[in-house]
Amino acid sequence: MVVQRQEEMKATPSRASGILLHPTSLPGFGGIGTIGRNACDFVKILERSGTRLWQMLPLGPTGYGDSPYAALSAFAGNPLLIDLELLVDQELLRRSDLALPPMNPQAVDFGTVIPVKTQLLRKAFETFRISGSQTIGRELESFVRDNAFWLDDFTLFVALKDEHHGAPWTDWESELRRRDAKALSRARERLQRDIELQQFVQFLFFRQWQGLKRHANEHGISIVGDMPIFVAHDSADVWARQDLFELDDRGQTTVVAGVPPDYFSRTGQRWGNPHYRWSAMQADGYAWWLQRMRMMIETVDIIRLDHFRGFAAAWAIPGTDATAERGEWRPAPGMELFSTFSSSLGDLPLIAEDLGVITPDVLELRDRFHLPGMKILQFAFGSDAFNENLPHNLERPVVVYTGTHDNDTTLGWFSSIGLPERTRVCRYTHTDGREIGWDLIRLGIASVADMAFAPLQDVLGLGSSARMNLPGRADGNWTWRFTWDALTDTFVERLLELNRTFGRTTK
Numbered sequence: 001m002v003v004q005r006q007e008e009m010k011a012t013p014s015r016a017s018g019i020l021l022h023p024t025s026l027p028g029f030g031g032i033g034t035i036g037r038n039a040c041d042f043v044k045i046l047e048r049s050g051t052r053l054w055q056m057l058p059l060g061p062t063g064y065g066d067s068p069y070a071a072l073s074a075f076a077g078n079p080l081l082i083d084l085e086l087l088v089d090q091e092l093l094r095r096s097d098l099a100l101p102p103m104n105p106q107a108v109d110f111g112t113v114i115p116v117k118t119q120l121l122r123k124a125f126e127t128f129r130i131s132g133s134q135t136i137g138r139e140l141e142s143f144v145r146d147n148a149f150w151l152d153d154f155t156l157f158v159a160l161k162d163e164h165h166g167a168p169w170t171d172w173e174s175e176l177r178r179r180d181a182k183a184l185s186r187a188r189e190r191l192q193r194d195i196e197l198q199q200f201v202q203f204l205f206f207r208q209w210q211g212l213k214r215h216a217n218e219h220g221i222s223i224v225g226d227m228p229i230f231v232a233h234d235s236a237d238v239w240a241r242q243d244l245f246e247l248d249d250r251g252q253t254t255v256v257a258g259v260p261p262d263y264f265s266r267t268g269q270r271w272g273n274p275h276y277r278w279s280a281m282q283a284d285g286y287a288w289w290l291q292r293m294r295m296m297i298e299t300v301d302i303i304r305l306d307h308f309r310g311f312a313a314a315w316a317i318p319g320t321d322a323t324a325e326r327g328e329w330r331p332a333p334g335m336e337l338f339s340t341f342s343s344s345l346g347d348l349p350l351i352a353e354d355l356g357v358i359t360p361d362v363l364e365l366r367d368r369f370h371l372p373g374m375k376i377l378q379f380a381f382g383s384d385a386f387n388e389n390l391p392h393n394l395e396r397p398v399v400v401y402t403g404t405h406d407n408d409t410t411l412g413w414f415s416s417i418g419l420p421e422r423t424r425v426c427r428y429t430h431t432d433g434r435e436i437g438w439d440l441i442r443l444g445i446a447s448v449a450d451m452a453f454a455p456l457q458d459v460l461g462l463g464s465s466a467r468m469n470l471p472g473r474a475d476g477n478w479t480w481r482f483t484w485d486a487l488t489d490t491f492v493e494r495l496l497e498l499n500r501t502f503g504r505t506t507k
Contacts, residue, residue, distance in 0.1 A: 017445050017495075017504045018053025018224060019046060020405065020455040022068065022468070023081050024108055025481050031103030031113040033481060035205075035212045036083020043212075045487065047219045049495035050505030054216065055224035055304065055453055057405060059209075061158075063234060066110045066478050067469075069306070070232040070273075072158065074292050075150035077205030080110075080117055086208060090136070092124040107479045125200045143203045149291060150236075155198035156184065157236035159191040168234040170251045177251055179239070209299070217301070224351070225300030227292075229310045230257045230273035237288075238274060244281055244288060245274040255316040258324040259307075259356055263379075265472045268315075268324025275316055278333055286340045293341055297348060308352040308371075311337065312361040334365045342369070351399050351451075372397035372450055376404065377440045378413050381424045390428070391447040400449035402440040402458050405468045409457040410437040412464030437461045438494070445498045452504070456482060459491055 026033025026042060033039070046054055060071025061078045068078070087093045097120060103112060128136065144151060157169070164172055175183035188195065216223055231237045233253055238245050246254050257273040281288060296303050305311075311334035317327040341348060352366045354373040366373055375398055380389035387393065394400065402410050414422065414436040426432060429439040437458035444452035457466045460482065469477045499505040 014450060015504050016052040016222075016451050017050070017499055018055050018451060018453045019051055019459065020055045020401070020453050022057040022405075022478075023059075024478065025456070025468075027105065027482065027484050028083075029098065030084055030100065030117065032080055032108045032110075032117075034083040035081045035208050036086045038083075039212050040215050043216045043219050043221050045492060046221050049492045050499035050507045051495055052220055052505065053222055053224055053302070053451060053453070056226060056300075058226045058228055058306075059299075062478075063232060065475065066108075068226075068478065069228045070271075071228075071235065072161075072232065073150065073154045073236045074228075074231050075147075075295050076154050076202055076236070077209060079121055079201045079205060080113060081208075082117070082121065082201070082204050083208055084117070084120055087120075087124050087204070092127050092132070093120060097123060104481075105483055106481050108481060110479070121201050121204070122197060124204070125197045128200060129196075139207070140200065140203045143206065144199050147202075150295070151199060151202060153240035154236040155195045155202070156188060156191070157239055158198045159194035160187060162194060163191065169239045170234075179242075213300070222301035224302045224304055225296060226304045226306055227296050229305065229307045229314075230271065230275075233272060233274050241288060244277055246277055247274060253319040255330075256319050257310070257314055258317050258327070259315050260324055260327060262356060265324075267472075268317075268327075269471055270317055270321070270324040275314065275330065276332070282333060282336070286337055289337060290340065290344055293345060293348070297345065302349040302351065304351040304353055305371075306353050307356075308354050308366065308373075309356060309358060309362045312359070312365050335368065338365065338369050370397065372399050374398070374404075375400045375449070376407065377401065377443055378403045378407055378410065381417075381421050381428065391443050391449075394448050396448055396450060398449050399451040399453065400444045400447050401452075402437070402444055402454045405455070406471050408464050408467050409455065409462050410440050411458075411461060412467060415463065435461065441495075442498055445504055446502045456487075459495065460486055 021042070023035050023039055024033045026038045028034060028036075028038040043054070046052070058068040058071060059077055059081065060068065060073055061076050062068055062080070063070060063072050084093060084098060088095055088098065100116060103109065160172065160176060161167070161169070169177060173183075176187065213223055238247075242251060248254055253272070253274045255275050256270065257275055258270045259268055261268045311332050313329040313331045315324065315327045316330040317324050350371050352371040352373050354362060354366055355376065375389045375394060377389060377400065380387050391400070403413065407413065408416065414425065414433060422433065425436070429443065431439045433439065437454075438461070441454045441458060444454065455468070457468075457480070460466075466480050468480050496505070496507065500507065
């Protein structure tokens with residue numbers, strides 16, 4: 001009921017263009033974009049523009065910091081993305097329930113949105129318990145049964161986390177932290193109503209997601225999902241399978257993931273995710289990874305593998321270090337893992353995010369499985385004509401971006417670079433740079449790349465204030481939203497003209 005089966009998936013579009021936009025950035029009611037009506041309206045805009053790909057950030061439930069790359073589960077959906085107005089149509093909420101105070105239409109205030117949405121989802125659950133339809137009840141039972149392999153642990157985890165006022169699982173009582181069977185049984189009995197609430201919320205998310213994905217596919221749009229290589233320490237995944245992660249006997253991380261000093265940060269990035277205990281994963285045939293990948297390919301059409309280089313080797317930082325400056329590259333069994341994917345799941349529609357410190361073993365892994373890598377046009381002008389990110393140097397298979405969620409907007413980037421680099425940009429694009437976002441969009445769409453993406457911020461010509469994420473910044477990320485009046489017909493027509501001119505649409 002929840003997801004489209006692998007054999008029904010569309011083939012990866014050839015020579016297509018796409019827009020990078022997370023659903024939270026959509027316009028609409030309730031202070032945050034959702035996967036409901038406004039998402040379906042955005043699909044129609046993509047169709048009109050000849051754009052065939054919609055790339056999103058990870059869809060999991062966010063925790064502290066609101067980052068989609070630090071979700072409470074690698075399998076669950078984010079309740080904040082549920083469209084409350086659709087619940088009114090299903091008579092799970094009343095229209096009067098949605099009489100909320102005005103919220104910022106151009107930025108997500110998570111501190112306001114989270115408690116409001118949590119309360120209304122609980123109200124919808126209570127309505128369902130009292131007077132819910134039998135059809136929804138049967139669908140819910142089927143959902144719970146089919147997804148028990150992750151849902152059982154996740155719902156108990158969230159219920160326990162709420163009982164402990166949001167404290168991380170490492171701060172819970174030792175018998176819960178260690179997952180003592182009797183303690184877990186008592187907790188399931190004690191928290192049965194809260195567990196059922198979380199089951200219902202996840203059911204609502206995937207029911208709405210299925211509707212959006214079906215709508216997108218029917219309109220010729222493929223959804224590009226994003227799978228972070230690592231999972232959050234404070235997550236149901238790590239709590240439930242502590243044997244699969246590098247933890248001490250109290251559940252604390254011994255080493256954490258990140259990247260060494262680079263373009264984004266002089267002290268590197270300390271993400272804080274635990275490293276995998278690969279030997280334990282090898283011992284059971286990578287069962288957890290197979291479950292995760294199968295769930296992804298049943299949820300989206302194409303998967304972007306975030307931090308792909310970590311499948312060859314990942315930066316391991318001592319757990320007590322505050323920065324990522326000290327560390328070592330720890331090898332990972334990527335060849336064996338991807339061979340397992342191939343033998344169990346067949347050919348997968350993957351994009352390898354191969355940015356950062358890329359070594360021969362990373363390239364060998366990517367090329368062995370014929371995965372397209374990524375090139376970023378904002379990185380193309382810092383050197384000479386042989387820069388590998390320049391369009392005339394691209395070699396297929398490859399996916400090109402003006403910038404990603406981690407980059408500044410193209411206008412913000414262009415405003416911040418020095419005169420020599422700016423001169424190279426204008427010489428290469430043969431423009432004066434006044435519409436630099438569109439100049440780079442044209443470069444990407446005109447290139448030989450199999451797929452060419454631009455964040456919506458570049459389509460709209462927005463500056464740094466519209467940036468989605470600044471790596472290393474603790475707060476203030478992931479909040480940007482747009483309004484419908486900003487996305488004019490002129491922008492749609494310009495995209496359509498480019499897609500027609502360079503063979504990325506049949507419209």
